[in-house]
Amino acid sequence: MKLLRYGAPGAEKPAMIDDSGTLRDLSDHISDLDGSQLSDETLAKLAALDPASLPAVEGSPRIGPCVGNIGKFMCIGLNYSDHAAETGASIPDHPILFMKANSAIVGPNDTVVMPRGSTKTDWEVELGVVIGKTAKYVKKEDALDHVAGYCVVNDVSERHYQKHLSGNWTKGKSCDTFGPTGPWMVTRDEIPDPQALDMTLDVNGKRMQTGNTGTMIFTVAEIIEHLSHLFTLHPGDVIATGTPPGVGLGMKPPTFLKDGDVMELNIAGLGTQKQTVKADD
Structure with a gap:
């Protein structure tokens, strides 16, 4: 999977890129792409989602850092x-x-x-x-x-x-x-x-x-x-x-x-x- 965060600085939302290159919002499944959501179990659940069932993100939003709340x-x-x-x-x-x-x-x-x-x-x-x-x-x-x-x-x-x-x-x-x-x-x-x-x-x-x-x-x-x-x-x-x-x-x-x-x-x-x-x- 290609996982990312989009939106204004400090207000980014989680998303994935589907096989066609479309940005798909993950906000209904995870709150953010950060340390609390990076376990093998959570990533497996995201991988099991049908990308077509996820809302497509319109336009060309800013892409934020791909990980939120980086620790070190x-x-x-x-x-x-x-x-x-x-x-x-x-x-x-x-x-x-x-x-x-x-x-x-x-x-x-x-x-x-x-x-x-x-x-x-x-x-x-x-x-x-x-x-x-x-x-x-x-x-x-x-x-x-x-x-x-x-x-x-x-x-x-x-x-x-x-x-x-x-x-x-x-x-x-x-x-x-x-x-x-x-x-x-x-x-x-x-x-x-x-x-x-x-x-x-x-x-x-x-x-x-x-x-x-x-x-x-x-x-x-x-x-x-x-x-x-x-x-x-x-x-x-x-x-x-x-x-x-x-x-x-x-x-x-x-x-x-x-x-x-x-x-x-x-x-x-x-x-x-x-x-x-x-x-x-």
Whole structure:
């Protein structure tokens, strides 16, 4: 299933996409697509519905973040060997973890606003993993059983804030609008191998990033195993699993976003995001 949320910010409603691409409202069956509704049992009940019996959503509403009330928004840094190389970083021995403030989360096509004075705002297409079942001390062999589904994430990053404002990476990752998520969550039964997904990102129609999740240093299962031994993963938590090469920071010379730029991201089977960049007044 492709599950999503539509409507004005803060008032999104749950929906699914049927085989014809029609948006079907799920409000009569679940209150929202959040951690309380991501269990295997609930997802099985939704999968059993006849999409034709669900109200079709008229028009072209805004698409919101595909998961509501996200608990922890966790990100893995330098998780592609070729991306680590382009930034001059060493291959990590363990997954590098940083957190992204939940206030950064926006819809997949919402405007990305560069903070005042920003000159080094960058793009990063990433595979997002949505936790559906509580995970504590899980083994990698069982880790994917704790996943509700997968989505596209743009881990927008302000590199000066990230590297030069002291402290950890969170400062450069958590600016408002720096976490476009969606357009939808694809349930894990439709993604049999999360390590075999092509991914791309264009800026103004020019291909910047081309990659495949098969080149991750740490797989999705290994990331879940590692994190679940540090703290409990709860339903509705989201993990952004790292980005392939082609970010602006790695270019020679480095190239960053500017007012009016348009980013378009795609991961095979998970849909497309498109954001216009705006400089904050």
